[in-house]
Amino acid sequence: MSTPGNDKTFSNPVMNWIEYRLPIFSFIDNSVGSNYPTPRNLNYWWNFGSLAGVVLVIMIASGIVLAMQYTAHVGYAFESVERIMRDVNYGWLLRYLHMNGGSMFFILVYIHMFRGMYFGSFKSPRELVWIFGVMLILAMMATAFMGYVLPWGQMSFWGATVITNLFSAIPIVGESIVTWLWGGFSVANPTLNRFFALHYLFPFVIFALVFMHLWALHIHRSGNPTGIDPKSPEDTIPFHPYYTIKDAFGLGVFMIVFMAFVFFAPNFFGEPDNYIKANSMVTPPHIVPEWYFLPFYAILRAITFNILFIPAKLGGVIAMFGAVLILAVLPWLDRGKVRSARFRPVYKQFFWIFVADCIVLGIAGGKPPEGYWIPIGQAATAYYFLHFLVILPLLSKFERTLAPPESISAAVLQSNAGKKGAS
Amino acid sequence: MTDLSTTSTDEDETGGSRRDFLAIATSTVGVAGVALAAWPLVDSMNPAADVLALSSTEVDLSPVEVGQSITVVWRGKPVFVRHRTAHEIAEARRDDNADLVDPQKDADRVQKPEWLIVIGICTHLGCIPLGNKPGDPRGDFDGWFCPCHGSHYDSSGRIRKGPAPKNLVVPPYVFINDTTIKIG
Numbered sequence A: 001m002s003t004p005g006n007d008k009t010f011s012n013p014v015m016n017w018i019e020y021r022l023p024i025f026s027f028i029d030n031s032v033g034s035n036y037p038t039p040r041n042l043n044y045w046w047n048f049g050s051l052a053g054v055v056l057v058i059m060i061a062s063g064i065v066l067a068m069q070y071t072a073h074v075g076y077a078f079e080s081v082e083r084i085m086r087d088v089n090y091g092w093l094l095r096y097l098h099m100n101g102g103s104m105f106f107i108l109v110y111i112h113m114f115r116g117m118y119f120g121s122f123k124s125p126r127e128l129v130w131i132f133g134v135m136l137i138l139a140m141m142a143t144a145f146m147g148y149v150l151p152w153g154q155m156s157f158w159g160a161t162v163i164t165n166l167f168s169a170i171p172i173v174g175e176s177i178v179t180w181l182w183g184g185f186s187v188a189n190p191t192l193n194r195f196f197a198l199h200y201l202f203p204f205v206i207f208a209l210v211f212m213h214l215w216a217l218h219i220h221r222s223g224n225p226t227g228i229d230p231k232s233p234e235d236t237i238p239f240h241p242y243y244t245i246k247d248a249f250g251l252g253v254f255m256i257v258f259m260a261f262v263f264f265a266p267n268f269f270g271e272p273d274n275y276i277k278a279n280s281m282v283t284p285p286h287i288v289p290e291w292y293f294l295p296f297y298a299i300l301r302a303i304t305f306n307i308l309f310i311p312a313k314l315g316g317v318i319a320m321f322g323a324v325l326i327l328a329v330l331p332w333l334d335r336g337k338v339r340s341a342r343f344r345p346v347y348k349q350f351f352w353i354f355v356a357d358c359i360v361l362g363i364a365g366g367k368p369p370e371g372y373w374i375p376i377g378q379a380a381t382a383y384y385f386l387h388f389l390v391i392l393p394l395l396s397k398f399e400r401t402l403a404p405p406e407s408i409s410a411a412v413l414q415s416n417a418g419k420k421g422a423s
Numbered sequence B: 001m002t003d004l005s006t007t008s009t010d011e012d013e014t015g016g017s018r019r020d021f022l023a024i025a026t027s028t029v030g031v032a033g034v035a036l037a038a039w040p041l042v043d044s045m046n047p048a049a050d051v052l053a054l055s056s057t058e059v060d061l062s063p064v065e066v067g068q069s070i071t072v073v074w075r076g077k078p079v080f081v082r083h084r085t086a087h088e089i090a091e092a093r094r095d096d097n098a099d100l101v102d103p104q105k106d107a108d109r110v111q112k113p114e115w116l117i118v119i120g121i122c123t124h125l126g127c128i129p130l131g132n133k134p135g136d137p138r139g140d141f142d143g144w145f146c147p148c149h150g151s152h153y154d155s156s157g158r159i160r161k162g163p164a165p166k167n168l169v170v171p172p173y174v175f176i177n178d179t180t181i182k183i184g
Helices: A013-021 A024-032 A044-067 A077-086 A091-118 A127-149 A154-169 A174-182 A189-220 A239-264 A291-302 A312-333 A345-366 A373-398 A408-422 B002-009 B018-043 B049-053 B086-097
Strands: A037-039 A236-238 B057-060 B069-074 B077-083 B115-119 B142-146 B151-154 B159-161 B173-177 B180-183
Touching: A013 A024, A024 A189, A024 A239, A037 A239, A044 A091, A044 A189, A044 A239, A077 A091, A091 A127, A091 A239, A091 A291, A091 A345, A127 A154, A127 A189, A127 A291, A127 A312, A154 A174, A154 A189, A154 A312, A174 A189, A236 A239, A291 A312, A291 A345, A291 A373, A312 A373, A345 A373, B057 B069, B086 B151, B115 B180
Parallel strands: none
Antiparallel strands: A037 A236, B057 B180, B069 B077, B077 B115, B142 B151, B151 B159, B173 B180
């Protein structure tokens, strides 16, 4: 977002020629280069945003070449995926990258979100960075859901049926909306076709949202583990080379994990039922969504009772969408001035209880809805909303926070001195 | 011209100038135009003529014995046709006054009491309930049981237990003769 007339000069005359007409090099330098001052104390939890960005690029690259081999028709979709696996050069690699890349994307983004919650990254003045993030996770969920339908296996078909039927819970217009989504009276060829079109479109919407997310980020710049703002030049270091190298190292570690799944356990996150071709006359005995939807699936199923005039089915749908949308108002639910959990001793404990609650929801969502898993899912759902609607507002009002350090550099030098003293 | 300048200075008193009115009117017409132009795009996603053309199915009932059920396909959905036994009919009628989630009399759900015809899709989230094949679990009420989220339907296809909000839907059908129906 540089203005024309930027007086940055380079030794390369071609770069100068371009820079004078389109200041792209100074834009890069101001965004991820030596001219972007970054807090000197970022830890490895700050790697996950750039990792998610790398995975987005991998998903788009592998997706484009997969689309060249895939056929979006109920008669050929399953077979075309098998052809990719068996006949297309490196097809197996591309598909396994794309399949596992989806899971990796969610792992990275979930960690990135928990990082934001722990260190208060969503707080003023970065609320819009956070809200664009919530829009990103919604767009990712839609993209992942539609992508999972494309191989046209049993889980593809029945997952699509169950999820599109959620909209039938909307009073009066629900049934018409579902028919419109399907383009027919059940999940069928028109549905598969439009899901493919939208699955190709949405990554570019995600790309645009990432741009907005980063644009908003670069106005007030990265937060940091202390949660206090940089006050002097000693508090910051240039993004390049310090954080480019740190991000590159993190990328190396992440790629080891990613490739371990791709090459040694490519179907770890998958469901065997999805290697059975879709059959609209047989429902698999136990329908589960992909693992990254399980906590939300548990919330959907937790509402087994009517709430006043809201029937159970609609209540479950509202709770599930509410569980994501409530994140958008987090900056106004947790209004405490101190950002980082390091100086919020009580919040820190509730944060970890919340993480545990999300994991319990994930486990409950993967179990058949029987026996004690029903009350466990319901209790975990109740706690999820309690955390946001009661605990956070109360904590931000009554918690006695610790005094944050005077500056980032003071905090860094102090902890370095502490380490030297101990050793 | 003088008139125009007085109106624009009078903004605060009148609550808006002529220019504001024109701006609002123009944008309103513009928004309405865009909405109208968007409709063909939205409506193109609704069922097409060829999809709608496949919307009725004829079924020959003569081979279905008493106590037997068959599944036929109508609009890509399974339809359960059950030739009910006297016991099943009696059960369904007895429960007309039971504590029903979606109260409906058995007589209102059938044209001929021995033939129960319902869409075989759970009204919860669209799974196909079990109970139409010999050996399938039929749930606690001698009808169907949905394995996805545990809904039980009775011998009239009414929801009795579990998360589903509605009875199994009775599709529109007519008896063409004693042994043939046309669904849709």
